[in-house]
Amino acid sequence: MDSGGSGLRVALGTPGSPGPLATLVCAEPVRTGPAGIDAAHLLEQLLPAVRTLLERPEAGQGAGRSAGPAPGGARERIAAVAVGAAGMATLGDQLRAELPAALAEALGVRRLALAADAVTAYAGAVGQRPGAVVAGGTGLIALGTDLTTWRRADGWGHLLGDTGGGAWIGRAGLDAAMRAHDGRRGGSAALLARLTAVFGPATGLPGLLYPRTDRPALLASFAPEVAACAGDDPVAADILRRAAGHIAEAAAAVCPGAASGGGPDDGPGCEVALTGGLFRMGDALLVPLREELARQVPQALVVPASGDPLDGALGIARALAEGGLRLPLHPTLLCVPGSAPPLVRDSPPVAERP
Template sequence: PGALAETFGARRIALAADAVTAYAGALGERPGAVVAAGTGLIAMGTDLRSWRRADGWGHLLGDCGGGAWIGRAGLEAAMRAYDGREGGSPALRDRAEAVFGAPLSGLPGRLYPRTDRPAVLASFAPEVARCAAADPADPAAERVMREAAREIAVCAGAVCPSGKAADIALTGGLFRVGEPLLGPLAEELAVRLPHARTVEAAGDPLDGALLIAERLARGALELPNDPTLLYIG
């Protein structure tokens, strides 16, 4: 931080994690929780005294409910159907073959060597959502979306301040899949966080970075300092 301040001639400098700038962009300096979901998933919350983080541990150890998580679960259901195993989804099998090619027995050989596996898995999440939204809905796809909604709500609950009114904002490309995820998520949040209200994110992480810089320049930043999440020097 000192070298950065010297290089840029800054009197004060802030180093903010991207989840913190996402929070600031979405909720500003209000207490609450922000869930950022795209390929991965992370939740950040604050009561303006300290930060709380949940997940964001990557597709092997976490990111539960995120795009890669949904896509992987959908592809598992597709492979189950390909094998004739219980819990499979013919609809997801057909979509997987359309997206990745047939036969599905070749998918592991094409997927595993890739260095962008999380993004490839996440690319299948919209297909899972479409199958869940079909009429009639595909049971396996619907189950995946409901479980994703539960995981997202669990993350929000882990970081949201308790005991008083708080706002929750959802940000990131995953939520563009719409009702198949947002419907069950609204139900889960209402049960788990009845004291909180879900609000539209006011802005994006760039807006959050600008807000932090502007408040810091005026000496009026209310978001809590943290050595790993929001370092102020």
């Protein structure tokens, strides 16, 4: 399963076969409260979704069914489960404490992986090979591994980081628009026109933005307007060039070749996959990004993402069922309850570069 700000998605697959047999989307995002991600609310949606998927005709193709009937349509049929969730690393204590027993009781599952969404994005985009992924949407995070340790850069939220992500681009565009409204240097009349068309008069924007709890999403909604103006407006084009520089910087921080301590030209090539809605903005962002990657990470081999975070969660579950999980374990990024902790020498389990 893949849990994010837009909802919960669940996929059913079989060991040894690529891709999902069936998928289901739960419209309501899993709640987050004072104790972190709400495990009970997740289970309220996940368990009925699993039962619905197992009742579909295509589930009859599934491997992993033991001889004889499967009580409740689920027990003895689920070989492994992988739960990927936004916020798992920092807000997943309740999930790690409650899901193993709850899923064992409800589904008979003994093999469970709990992963941060950056890890499932990595698994979906790159698989179980060394490399790096930059996941960009409203926010931005980069994750890389040599299959021994994880390296993370950014993903600290719109107030502390996510530099170059959708909210960052949208905020920079709105700043340029407000500068044009005031007559200050660095303003963009084109972006001011788009602000007015999208949000109404510029003077009303603070009242619209500040009371909302989804401010990052509102800021990010203006990022496509910046991209649309970039062909004719030098201010908008400069915003995307600066975003591209920040994105490449995050990739350079996590690429296994660059992270080993050598110079940027040392080491073998590093596969870098770009995943997420940010990179659907087109050439206005992708052209300067390719230039920045070539400059900052010359050993990078930019590859298309093989799949999305739901594909990654399914791949992790399949690898767990087959006993072939190669991605490194980590207490908060990727844990398999009941497994021995990873052996790490000479470096911490994850190297974080703010």
